[in-house]
Amino acid sequence: MSLDISTLRQRLQQALGEEFTVGALLGEGGFAAVFRVRERRQHRDVAVKVVDLGLTPSPSLAVRFVREARTVARLEHPHIVPIYKVGGYQNEVLYIVMRCVDGASLRQLLEKKKRLSVRKAATIARQVADALGYAHHYGVVHRDVKPDNILLDRGGHVLVTDFGIAKAAQEASVSQLTTEGMVVGTPQYMSPEQATGDKLDARSDIYSLGILLYQMLAGEPPFDGESAQSILMKQATADPPPIHDHRGDVPAPLTAALERMLAKDPAERYQTAEEASRALVEAVPAAAGETVPVRASLAAVVIRSLVGLALLAGGALVGVTLLGKPPRLSVAAPIPDSVLQSLRRRRVLATGDAAQYVFAPAGVEDTTFLIVAHRRVAVVTPHHVRSYPREAVRVGFGADLRAGLRFRLVLGLPQGGRDTVFRSLSFRDVYTMVPRVEKLLNADSARP
Ligand SMILES: Nc1ncnc2c1ncn2[C@@H]1O[C@H](COP(=O)(O)OP(=O)(O)O)[C@@H](O)[C@H]1O
Numbered sequence: 001m002s003l004d005i006s007t008l009r010q011r012l013q014q015a016l017g018e019e020f021t022v023g024a025l026l027g028e029g030g031f032a033a034v035f036r037v038r039e040r041r042q043h044r045d046v047a048v049k050v051v052d053l054g055l056t057p058s059p060s061l062a063v064r065f066v067r068e069a070r071t072v073a074r075l076e077h078p079h080i081v082p083i084y085k086v087g088g089y090q091n092e093v094l095y096i097v098m099r100c101v102d103g104a105s106l107r108q109l110l111e112k113k114k115r116l117s118v119r120k121a122a123t124i125a126r127q128v129a130d131a132l133g134y135a136h137h138y139g140v141v142h143r144d145v146k147p148d149n150i151l152l153d154r155g156g157h158v159l160v161t162d163f164g165i166a167k168a169a170q171e172a173s174v175s176q177l178t179t180e181g182m183v184v185g186t187p188q189y190m191s192p193e194q195a196t197g198d199k200l201d202a203r204s205d206i207y208s209l210g211i212l213l214y215q216m217l218a219g220e221p222p223f224d225g226e227s228a229q230s231i232l233m234k235q236a237t238a239d240p241p242p243i244h245d246h247r248g249d250v251p252a253p254l255t256a257a258l259e260r261m262l263a264k265d266p267a268e269r270y271q272t273a274e275e276a277s278r279a280l281v282e283a284v285p286a287a288a289g290e291t292v293p294v295r296a297s298l299a300a301v302v303i304r305s306l307v308g309l310a311l312l313a314g315g316a317l318v319g320v321t322l323l324g325k326p327p328r329l330s331v332a333a334p335i336p337d338s339v340l341q342s343l344r345r346r347r348v349l350a351t352g353d354a355a356q357y358v359f360a361p362a363g364v365e366d367t368t369f370l371i372v373a374h375r376r377v378a379v380v381t382p383h384h385v386r387s388y389p390r391e392a393v394r395v396g397f398g399a400d401l402r403a404g405l406r407f408r409l410v411l412g413l414p415q416g417g418r419d420t421v422f423r424s425l426s427f428r429d430v431y432t433m434v435p436r437v438e439k440l441l442n443a444d445s446a447r448p
C-alpha cells in the first residue's frame with residue numbers, strides 16, 4: 001500500500017492541532033507513516049505514527065488500533081519506545097505519539113555494516129529479549145520483531161517499537177491475505193506458526209528474535225526467496241544454513257542458543273524470553289552490558305531511584321570524588337522502600353535487613369551492583385543475585401593486563417572462595433572503592 005504522504009501530513013496536522021507542528025517524514029511502513037513532530041509547549045520532538053482510515057477504510061480497525069495501542073502504551077521498559085499518547089480524529093486519523101528515537105534502526109545499521117561482531121549481536125539480541133520478556137509478562141506479543149522495529153539511540157541503546165500494533169492492521173487485512181494471496185508482515189522474520197496461519201503466542205517472538213540474531217551474525221536472514229510464499233514455506237519446513245557456513249567465530253553456546261530459538265516447534269524453543277536472555281548472557285557474558293551506561297534492568301531502577309532520592313535529599317549522595325571526576329556511584333542510605341522491596345523480592349535482603357551502601361561503577365560493562373547491607377553483602381546482576389553473610393566476606397582486588405591495566409574488585413569468601421564483582425575497573429575505581437568497602441565491612445565486624 002502506498003500512502004499519499006502530503007494528504008496524510010495535512011490530516012495529521014489537523015488532528016493534532018496547533019500545539020504540534022508536523023515535520024519531516026521519518027519513515028513509512030505497511031499501513032502507517034511516521035512523522036517527526038515538534039511539540040511546542042514541551043520544546044521537544046516526538047515521533048507520531050499515523051494511520052488514515054479515510055484512506056484505508058475499515059471501521060473495526062479504528063477501534064482495534066486504539067485499543068491495542070492503549071495496551072501497549074502501558075508498557076514501561078528501558079528497551080521499549082515509550083508511547084506518550086494515543087489519539088484519534090473523527091474516527092479516521094489515528095495516531096500514536098511516542099518518543100522520537102534519534103538514531104538508526106537496526107535495519108539501517110545492518111544495511112551499512114551487514115554483519116555485527118558477536119558481542120554486539122548478542123548484546124542487541126539480549127536487550128530485545130528483555131523487552132519481549134517484559135511485554136509478554138503483560139500479555140503483549142509483539143508479532144512483528146524485525147530490524148525496522150528495533151531502534152538504536154545515539155548511544156547504541158536498543159529500543160523496541162511497534163509492540164502488538166501490527167496485529168490490528170494484520171487482522172483487519174486477513175481477508176486480503178486470503179483473497180489476494182497477499183502477505184501481511186515480513187516473511188523473512190515470521191515464525192513457522194505465523195507462516196502457516198496457526199495460533200501463536202509469545203514463543204513466536206522468540207523465533208523472530210532468533211532470525212534477527214542470525215541476520216546480525218550472518219549478514220543475512222536464514223530464509224529468503226523470490227516470493228513471500230516461498231519464504232514462508234522455508235520458515236515452516238527448511239533448516240537454516242549453519243551459522244558456521246557464514247563465519248567461524250560464533251561460540252558454540254551461542255550457536256546452540258540460536259538453534260534453540262529457531263526450532264520449528266515452539267515447544268522446543270526457549271519457553272520464555274527471559275530464558276533466551278539468560279542463555280545469551282551465558283553464551284556471551286558481555287551481552288549483559290549496554291553499549292551506553294544506562295541500565296535496563298532492576299539495576300537501572302535501583303540506580304535511578306537512588307540517584308533521584310539522593311538529589312532530593314540534597315547531599316545524601318556520597319560521590320566518591322577523591323580523584324576528580326565522579327565516575328562511581330556510592331549512595332548512602334536511606335534507600336527508598338520501592339528499591340528495598342524489589343531487592344527483597346529477589347531475596348537480596350532479608351526482612352529487617354537494611355541496605356547501607358550501593359556501589360556501581362559507571363564503566364561500560366558494569367551492570368552489576370555491590371550492595372552492602374547490615375547483615376548481607378550482595379552482588380546483583382541483571383540475571384543473578386549472589387549474597388553472603390556480611391561478616392564472612394573480605395574485599396580485595398586483582399589486576400588484569402590483557403586489556404590495558406584494568407582492575408577487578410573481588411570478594412573473598414569463606415573457605416577460600418572468591419566472587420569477582422567488578423571486572424574492568426580503573427585505578428581510580430579500585431583506589432576509591434576497595435578501602436571504602438573494607439572500612440564498611442570492618443565497621444560491621446566490630447559491631448556486636
Ligand atoms: N519512535 C521513532 N523514532 C524515530 N523513528 C521512528 C520511530 N518509529 C518509527 N520510526 C521510523 O519510521 C519508519 C516506519 O515505521 P513503521 O511505520 O513502523 O514501519 P516499519 O516498522 O515497517 O518500517 C521506521 O522504519 C523507522 O525508521
Ligand SMILES: [Mg+2]
Nearest residue numbers: 029148149162
Ligand atoms: Mg515499525
